[in-house]
Amino acid sequence: MAKVGDKVPNATLRMLGPEGPKPVTTEELFAPGKKVVAFALPGAFTPTCSAKHVPGFVSEFDKLKAKGVDTVACISVNDAFVMGAWGKDQKVGDKVMMLGDGNGEFTQAMGLTMDGSKFGLGTRSQRYAMIVDNGVIKDLFVEKPGAFEVSSAENVLKHL
Numbered sequence: 001m002a003k004v005g006d007k008v009p010n011a012t013l014r015m016l017g018p019e020g021p022k023p024v025t026t027e028e029l030f031a032p033g034k035k036v037v038a039f040a041l042p043g044a045f046t047p048t049c050s051a052k053h054v055p056g057f058v059s060e061f062d063k064l065k066a067k068g069v070d071t072v073a074c075i076s077v078n079d080a081f082v083m084g085a086w087g088k089d090q091k092v093g094d095k096v097m098m099l100g101d102g103n104g105e106f107t108q109a110m111g112l113t114m115d116g117s118k119f120g121l122g123t124r125s126q127r128y129a130m131i132v133d134n135g136v137i138k139d140l141f142v143e144k145p146g147a148f149e150v151s152s153a154e155n156v157l158k159h160l
Contacts, residue, residue: 001111009109016084
């Protein structure tokens with residue numbers, strides 16, 4: 001599993017743009033000179049993710065920016081089309097980049113997969129948040145299964 005002090009692993013995520021899905025590499029997302037808050041969750045349109053996780057980062061966006069955060073990104077093992085539709089549903093606007101990790105490449109590289117097959121979800125991401133500065137993980141908040149506490153926007157703000 002990735003840990004504090006590690007460089008973010010290389011992978012390609014996808015974001016829905018006007019012309020369709022476009023690749024976003026972790027090298028560009030977590031580029032030198034950038035402070036990024038990224039949070040990952042089990043799935044788009046799922047109850048806790050839709051009711052609490054994404055809305056928290058949208059509502060706390062201005063406070064995150066005031067603490068020097070350049071980018072807030074949401075990552076899920078879903079395709080870019082689903083992430084785009086979910087972003088519209090959640091009214092994220094330009095506040096949160098909605099990034100699909102459709103094949104779970106980034107999630108696997110982070111060592112933060114979970115087996116959701118008993119719920120019909122297959123391999124998904126654990127719920128977590130991280131503060132990344134200059135491509136290096138400064139803080140990593142991984143939730144216990146079924147919990148939503150340490151990866152919240154409010155907790156991340158306390159650590160910036």
